Amino acid sequence: MKQVVASREAPAAIGPYSPALRAGGLLFVSGQIPLDPATGRLAGGDIAAQAHRALDNLGALLAAAGLTFADVVRTTIFLADLADFSAVNAVYGTYFAEPFPARATVEVSGLPMDARIEIDAIAAFG
Numbered sequence: 001m002k003q004v005v006a007s008r009e010a011p012a013a014i015g016p017y018s019p020a021l022r023a024g025g026l027l028f029v030s031g032q033i034p035l036d037p038a039t040g041r042l043a044g045g046d047i048a049a050q051a052h053r054a055l056d057n058l059g060a061l062l063a064a065a066g067l068t069f070a071d072v073v074r075t076t077i078f079l080a081d082l083a084d085f086s087a088v089n090a091v092y093g094t095y096f097a098e099p100f101p102a103r104a105t106v107e108v109s110g111l112p113m114d115a116r117i118e119i120d121a122i123a124a125f126g
Helices: 047-064 082-092
Strands: 002-005 020-023 026-032 072-079 102-107 117-124
Touching: 020 047, 026 047, 047 082, 047 117, 072 082, 082 102
Parallel strands: 072 102
Antiparallel strands: 002 020, 020 026, 026 117, 072 117
16 A cells, blocks of 8 residues: 655655655655745755755655654765765764665766755655
């Protein structure tokens, strides 16, 4: 059984996908870009500000499912420029604690709406 998870505190999907989907004991959170849910526009500022917004969006979807960052078991970070890795890593570390989720970070040639960062996650219930 699958259940869609959404939140007013996170942007609505901008395509034919669910913001997050619960399947069994897992929550699959679609990639979150630094889109401000109140305005529908990309958050301004440097990569750190954009990373905070993307992670805040991810956190809102976790909360809507009754989970927290502590329940995340896997993330993927997509960066438009791998030179931003250190700044993003510093922000990321303020949202997660040990044991940290498994993670991949990759540079990509483009992201939706010309965002500089996108983060997806898998979280576990119980």
